[in-house]
Amino acid sequence: MNVASDIQLTLSEGLKSLYDHNVDAGQLALQPTRKEFAGTYTFVTFPYGKISKKNPMQTAEELGEFLKSNCKAVAGYNVVKGFLNIELDGSIWNSILNGILDDKTLETPVSNGKRMMVEYSSPNTNKPLHLGHLRNNFLGYSVSKIYEALGYDVVKVQIINDRGIHICKSMIAWLKFGDGETPESSGLKGDKLAGKYYVAFDKAYKEEIAKLQEEGISKEEAEKQAPLLLEAQEMLRKWEAKDPKVYALWQKMNGWVYDGFNTTYKQMGVEFDKLYYESDTYLLGKDEVEAGLEGGQFFEKEDGSVWIDLTADGLDEKIVRRSDGTAVYMTQDIGTAIQRNKEFEGLEKMVYTVGNEQDYHFKVLFLILKKLGYNWADGLYHLSYGMVDLPSGKMKSREGTVVDADDLMTEMVKTAEDHTRELGKIEGFTTEQANELYDTLGLGALKYFLLKVDPKKRMLFDPKESIEFQGNTGPFIQYTHARISAIKRRADELGITYGAVDTGLALDSIESELIFLLSDIKSKISLAAEEYSPSIIAQYVYDLAKDYNKFYAEKQIFGDDNDKVVQFRVALSVQVARQIKFGMSLLGIKVPERM
RNA sequence: GGCCCCUUAGUUCAAGGGAUAGAAUAGAAGUUUCCUAAACUUUAGAUCCAGGUUCGAGUCCUGGAGGGGCCA
Secondary structure, three states, rough: OOOOHHHHHHHHHHHHHHHOOOOOOHOOOEEEOOOOOOOOOEEEEEHHHHHHHHOOHHHHHHHHHHHHHHOEEEEEEEHHHHHHHEEEOOHHHHHHHHHHOOOEEEEEEEOOOOOOEOOOOOOOOOOOOOOOHHHHHHHHHHHHHHHHHOOEEEEEEEEEEOHHHHHHHHHHHHHHOOOOOOHHHHHOOOOHHHHHHHHHHHHHHHHHHHHHHHHOOHHHHHHHHHHHHHHHHHHHHHHOOOOHHHHHHHHHHHHHHHHHHHHHHHHOOOOOOOOHHHHHHHOOOOOHHHHHHHOOEEEOOOOOEEEEHHHOOOOOEEEEEEEOOOOHHHHHHHHHHHHHHHHOOEEEEHHHHHHHHHHHOOOHHHHHHHHOOOHHOOOHHEEEEEEEEOOOOOOOOOOOOOOOOHHHHHHHHHHHHHHHHHHOOOOOOOHHHHHHHHHHHHHEEEEEEEEHHOOOOEHHHHHOOOOOOOOOHHHHHHHHHHHHHHHHHHHHHHHHOOOOOOOOOOOHHHHHHHHHHOHHHHHHHHHHHOOOOHHHHHHHHHHHHHHHHHHHHHHHOOOOOOHHHHHHHHHHHHHHHHHHHHHHHHHOOOOOOOO
């Protein structure tokens, strides 16, 4: 039983019987009524003037009258200009609440039998993870959770860029300047260690370039001739030839990096079902080039390079194989996508969580796969997100403005601790419990901060102003949950049950508003999935928490003489907590029982 | 040079072509013998510019300004 769709259906019947007009009920847009007017849903009648041959106000009147007499849930209506505000029968709210209280499918959705893949994180192994990766990981993880809530079987993956010139640079520098340093000997996290030598390489390389320039060599030439670079290139060749010594070193250093990454992922609270490595996939796609040549989708130029012409689709020509026969990124991505579809049958969707600087790349990739005739290509989606900018602009490793993921998380947890101590809120906590709380709050603040913004948009992060704990923040929502947990504890002590509520109670507007919000969660999850946007969930949970706090300030939960009212308020509160907890879990955020 | 994206209170973010553009924060003023004041209440404050489409434009179209990105 869904009130909104009941109304839509009745409206479509009304349009048919009053004006002989046929519309699909689902097409009729209902919007929530603005707070300053009476009503729950609003139907805009301006567009129907042509059909009714009446002015919008009369149209609204007639439709309102029709609804009132043909839809049980509708108790009345009011018309303001072309806006038909639909007022629901007050007794309906508690019936709706009772329906929700019982609904187990929120946390344990029914499988829809569909499977999809979400790729996120996908770092290079020469540098530690930074703020941009945090946005990427939180987004990818959250989108996975959102689709799982709809009943999808979601395979979470990442592809690690573990090969290429960048890692060779770290290896060369480590050999030259490392003096055998290991994570154990130095106490450095493995990814930090590799990053350190990547930076060391860059520094030494620049010195060599400067020296060569002093000797009268042009900058461009110097950049190509610097001995260190030549060594790195030589190492890459050896790696490709599987030279045992180089291979062993490569495995050792990457192993350190993975240990480091795993620590970071664990702190982030994300996980993967399967890892891909570029060292396994970088040769994929070459057969596809041949197939594409035969199939006529690709063509060969005089120099032997292979291209695809996408000018008819408004794009340009794109290279898929160089004249020397080597592959480009595109080739590899084509091969990997095909391999994944063989490996996991029936992938309805494949989501790539990658920054928007690669918009063009994915447009081309998806189009090529479609042209190659793969019918699953329609289910490919680039979850493109904007950069996280600093007040100074883009993060630049050269200028040392990169915000390290580990450091930032540690700092957030520390801030949570300071804040909590200041408020004196850890009485009765064991050290372990307190630390868990700081973790929950610090990470919650960070994740909420990064997820509340529409993924498509770039956003600003100011390291000097630490993320807030008041207002539209993770901790505010967590606090609301903790408050309700206290209510629940007291209700249990008092022996108050919070099962089905009495449907005969008269509710205040804040109470029916809360129930309306509660009833809206599934449509919000669907919308968030459709838009690949956790921000919709974040906004929803915030609205819920905000409304609840208003209710909490206005109403005494245990102070009413009528037991049924007390029981209703407890049940309402507990359901709000349940949905906050679930909504936050879709964002990968935990909620505490007390704080 | 070609292509793509962005511009909303002082600041950080909302707004599925719909009503008087919402929050948060910073500012001002208040609320605690009462279930957690990380809360609540009140107050002031914004759509880059110029055209166009529409009954109706922050949203769609054209041009311009400013910012960012991609391709060599």
